[in-house]
Amino acid sequence: MAEEEDETVFDEDLDDGAGGADGSHGKRKRLFSKELRCMMYGFGDDQNPYTESVDILGDLVIEFATEMTHKAMSIGRQGRVQVEDIVFLIRKDPRKFAGVKDLLTMNEELKRARKAFDEANYGS
Amino acid sequence: MQTPNQKIPPHNHSNANTNRTLWLEMMRMREPQINLLPKKLKVEPEKKKEKRQKVDEDEIQKMQVLVSSFSEEQLNRYEMYRRSAFPKAAIKRLIQSITGSSVSQNVVIAMSGISKVFAGEIVEEALDVCEKWGDTPPLQPKHMREAVRRLKSREQIPNTKHKNILFH
Numbered sequence: 001m002a003e004e005e006d007e008t009v010f011d012e013d014l015d016d017g018a019g020g021a022d023g024s025h026g027k028r029k030r031l032f033s034k035e036l037r038c039m040m041y042g043f044g045d046d047q048n049p050y051t052e053s054v055d056i057l058g059d060l061v062i063e064f065a066t067e068m069t070h071k072a073m074s075i076g077r078q079g080r081v082q083v084e085d086i087v088f089l090i091r092k093d094p095r096k097f098a099g100v101k102d103l104l105t106m107n108e109e110l111k112r113a114r115k116a117f118d119e120a121n122y123g124s
Numbered sequence: 125m126q127t128p129n130q131k132i133p134p135h136n137h138s139n140a141n142t143n144r145t146l147w148l149e150m151m152r153m154r155e156p157q158i159n160l161l162p163k164k165l166k167v168e169p170e171k172k173k174e175k176r177q178k179v180d181e182d183e184i185q186k187m188q189v190l191v192s193s194f195s196e197e198q199l200n201r202y203e204m205y206r207r208s209a210f211p212k213a214a215i216k217r218l219i220q221s222i223t224g225s226s227v228s229q230n231v232v233i234a235m236s237g238i239s240k241v242f243a244g245e246i247v248e249e250a251l252d253v254c255e256k257w258g259d260t261p262p263l264q265p266k267h268m269r270e271a272v273r274r275l276k277s278r279e280q281i282p283n284t285k286h287k288n289i290l291f292h
Contacts (some may be wrong), residue, residue: 017204031214039240043247053250056268057243061210062218064242065235067282068155070220081219081227086234093280095245100237107233 032058210236245280246271 033051036058040049072085085099148188196200249264249271259267275281 008272038204038208042208043244044251050262052265053263065239069219081231082228096238096241098289099241103237
């Protein structure tokens, strides 16, 4: 079956392309499997995406986050990662900036709403 | 005492329908204009800001109209799209294993955000590839790999492992 062939080929590819930050190849524990499945469905894939595809995406995301972290560490304050990395991406990718801005504003809003809710419970 | 927005009732995990309505309510909450960028980038004149706010409001209204006309399956998918996120703990562990020092909560939020958008770009490209090759949805590894290849050629995937030596 086509997928099985793809899977063996993929394993070899994995060692080539998606090497982790600490150099560990092959057996990386599946960090994001459950969340990634939901995410892929949300982005338009089938309700039950193939495990191999989820794995590939997971490795890609980890590699991406690793690269971003390294880049962020090398600019601004060396060796630390700060919200500057968002600014770093703005000039490149308007979509990512909008996504991050949404998340951060939602977070602020939730914090405020929770705080207001708690205060309402305490007062009167 | 003034509450800036609607109060959020305590989160109930048991009833899926309550979750759905609660979530839809949240979608209708207006987003405040919080400025999270460093001061030097705040150079927009007042007029532009007003215009941008008006455009945002229009967009929010249009989204509400759109979402209220979704079918059950579309609503499901949209809910997954909005709610899915990477676990903060795992992202934090990943970042900290690289930096060696602790990172603030906002960094973790930002990193999960851009990772999610990144995943979205790949899936969208892969779906394009899938459609172009005449296949059907559950995405296969070959679609993903072709999508990555295309994004790489458009430089949308960061790769600091390969150095371009200009003059040799």
